[in-house]
Amino acid sequence: MHPVVADLTTSHLRALDAALPSACLGLYLTGSVAAGDFHLHTSDVDAVVVLDVVPQDCSALQAIHERIAGPPAYDVVYLTPADLAGDPGTVTRAPGTLRGTWREGPLPAQVSPVTWSEMARYAVPVRECPGLVIDDDHDRLVAFTRRNLEDYWAPLVDEIEAATPEELANPDEVAGTAVWTVLGLPRLHALLVTGHVVAKTAAGQYALEQFPDHAELVGRCLRARAGEDVAFAAADAAEVVALARAVLESARVLPDPAPAVPDPELVARTPEPA
Incomplete structure (x- = not known):
C-alpha cells in the first residue's frame, strides 16, 4: 500500500x-x-x-x-x-x-x-469486518453496465462533440476529459467481454488491442494517467468522440458475458480481446 x-x-x-x-x-x-x-x-x-x-x-x-x-x-x-x-x-x-x-x-x-x-x-x-457477505450479482452488474453506457456515457460523448471552441480552449480541461473518457468508457466494454471490473490502466491497454486505430490517443492518455506531462489540444476532442462512439457501438451488440471467476490479478492487467 x-x-x-x-x-x-x-x-x-x-x-x-x-x-x-x-x-x-x-x-x-x-x-x-x-x-x-x-x-x-x-x-x-x-x-x-x-x-x-x-x-x-x-x-x-x-x-x-x-x-x-x-x-x-x-x-x-x-x-x-x-x-x-x-x-x-x-x-x-x-x-x-x-x-x-x-x-x-x-x-x-x-x-x-x-x-x-x-x-x-x-x-x-x-x-476487516468479520462475517461480511457481499451480494455480488452478475446479472445485476451487467444490466447496470448497459444502463450506464446509455444514461451516462452516451450523453457525455454528445456533450464533448457539441463543445464550442471556447469550451475547448483550456488544454487542462481537454486533457481531463480525454483521460476520463478514453480510459473510462473501455472499462465497460471490457466488463461486457470478460465479466470483470478492470482498472483504468488495464482498460487503456485493452483499448489499444480492441481499437488500434486510436492507439496514439490512448497511449497519451495512459502516459498522462501515469503522471507524465502530456500535451492535449482542442483537436483531440474529435478523436475522443470517434473512439467513444466506436466503443459504444461495439458494446451495444456484445452478448452478455458469462459469470466471471474472481481474479484479483485481472483487474490490473490487460484482458484478452474478444
Whole structure:
C-alpha cells in the first residue's frame, strides 16, 4: 500500500474510533488502490466503511472528513453489513464523500453493482469486518453496465462533440476529459467481454488491442494517467468522440458475458480481446 494511502486510512480509522466508538466494523479500499493502479498525482483513494448503523445525524462523520486534507481526494461511502448483503438499489442512506466533498444520500458512483463487485472480488481490507457477505450479482452488474453506457456515457460523448471552441480552449480541461473518457468508457466494454471490473490502466491497454486505430490517443492518455506531462489540444476532442462512439457501438451488440471467476490479478492487467 502506498504510504500516503496508509497514513490516510490510519488517520481516518483513528478519528472514527474516537468520534463513534465501536461503530466502525470495517474499512476496505476499492478503486485504483485495490486494483494496483494507484498513481499519487492522478488517482483518488476510494473506500467503503462498514458501520454497525449509519447514524441519523452524520455531523460527526462530516466533521472528520472536513479535517482530511487532500490531494489525493478521499472518496468514502458509509454502509452497513445489511446494505452490502442486499441489492444496492435498495440502499436509501449512504453518506460519504465524492471528489473529497461531503454529501449525503446514495450515488451511483459509489452505491452500485460495481462497488459491490469490487468489494466481493478484490477490495483491500484495512480493517476487516468479520462475517461480511457481499451480494455480488452478475446479472445485476451487467444490466447496470448497459444502463450506464446509455444514461451516462452516451450523453457525455454528445456533450464533448457539441463543445464550442471556447469550451475547448483550456488544454487542462481537454486533457481531463480525454483521460476520463478514453480510459473510462473501455472499462465497460471490457466488463461486457470478460465479466470483470478492470482498472483504468488495464482498460487503456485493452483499448489499444480492441481499437488500434486510436492507439496514439490512448497511449497519451495512459502516459498522462501515469503522471507524465502530456500535451492535449482542442483537436483531440474529435478523436475522443470517434473512439467513444466506436466503443459504444461495439458494446451495444456484445452478448452478455458469462459469470466471471474472481481474479484479483485481472483487474490490473490487460484482458484478452474478444
